[in-house]
Amino acid sequence: MALSVSGLSYAYGYKQALTDVGFDVATGQFAALLGPNGAGKSTLFALLTRLFATQAGTAVIAGHDVNAAPLNALAQLGVVFQQSTLDLDLTVQQNLRYFAALHGLSGQDVDARISAALGRLDMAERANEKVRGLNGGHRRRTEIARALLHEPKVLLLDEPTVGLDAPTRAALVEYVHGLCSEMGVTVLWTTHLTDEVWDDDQVILLHRGRVLADGRCGELRGMRPLAEYFAEMTERPA
Numbered sequence: 001m002a003l004s005v006s007g008l009s010y011a012y013g014y015k016q017a018l019t020d021v022g023f024d025v026a027t028g029q030f031a032a033l034l035g036p037n038g039a040g041k042s043t044l045f046a047l048l049t050r051l052f053a054t055q056a057g058t059a060v061i062a063g064h065d066v067n068a069a070p071l072n073a074l075a076q077l078g079v080v081f082q083q084s085t086l087d088l089d090l091t092v093q094q095n096l097r098y099f100a101a102l103h104g105l106s107g108q109d110v111d112a113r114i115s116a117a118l119g120r121l122d123m124a125e126r127a128n129e130k131v132r133g134l135n136g137g138h139r140r141r142t143e144i145a146r147a148l149l150h151e152p153k154v155l156l157l158d159e160p161t162v163g164l165d166a167p168t169r170a171a172l173v174e175y176v177h178g179l180c181s182e183m184g185v186t187v188l189w190t191t192h193l194t195d196e197v198w199d200d201d202q203v204i205l206l207h208r209g210r211v212l213a214d215g216r217c218g219e220l221r222g223m224r225p226l227a228e229y230f231a232e233m234t235e236r237p238a
């Protein structure tokens with residue numbers, strides 16, 4: 001498994017945000033962590049990226065426990081946060097070079113990695129443009145290219161389509177599915193939008209801090225749209 005979470009619980013003081021959360025994601029799988037507002041998605045994301053320390057349970061990334069071997073675990077993790085962290089006044093390439101330097105990547109290899117990462121996201125032609133001049137979709141693609149520079153096995157994206165229009169959202173969803181099928185990257189994509197999930201994707205349905213369902217989207221939804229299944233699961237009384 002590329003990502004294994006087991007018995008993960010987390011509380012903010014008296015407020016329980018996650019309760020005994022567990023799931024596995026296989027290598028090369030696109031997994032949607034689907035949940036309404038307040039479900040606990042951001043808390044889980046913060047635990048996987050070690051922004052918060054784990055209180056109970058374990059998370060293992062590409063064989064490395066985030067608590068026992070944090071450096072090894074984080075080395076295998078690419079992260080795209082909900083809020084953009086690009087420098088608007090640097091070019092696309094300068095943003096990527098800066099990130100590479102922070103990761104201790106240097107030498108001729110870096111430019112080759114940057115070209116490859118931008119190529120994968122169809123961003124090669126924009127390498128010398130300042131980020132300020134890019135539209136939202138291209139900025140997001142730049143961030144994904146950047147998150148892949150150190151060739152992580154697992155890519156986490158926290159609601160990456162927020163603020164994008166429908167066609168741009170659909171294109172981004174398609175790019176990231178392509179990373180799974182063509183490069184074998186394992187993706188955990190958090191969202192509350194059911195149209196971002198494809199039938200072959202794994203759905204981990206999170207609600208009020210618990211996993212309500214975990215399975216292949218096509219199987220979970222059966223004959224009805226995923227949105228209907230999602231509403232049925234999350235709108236019934238506690």
Ligand SMILES: Nc1ncnc2c1ncn2[C@@H]1O[C@H](COP(=O)(O)OP(=O)(O)OP(=O)(O)O)[C@@H](O)[C@H]1O
Pocket residue numbers: 012015016017035036037038039040041042043044192
């Ligand atoms: N700093 C905090 N202090 C107390 N409670 C918090 C804190 N941060 C989050 N919570 C609560 O924990 C629960 C899970 O929140 P979380 O932000 O992880 O959910 P989410 O699924 O990411 O929601 P959203 O989509 O709105 O970001 C919610 O009930 C939230 O109110």
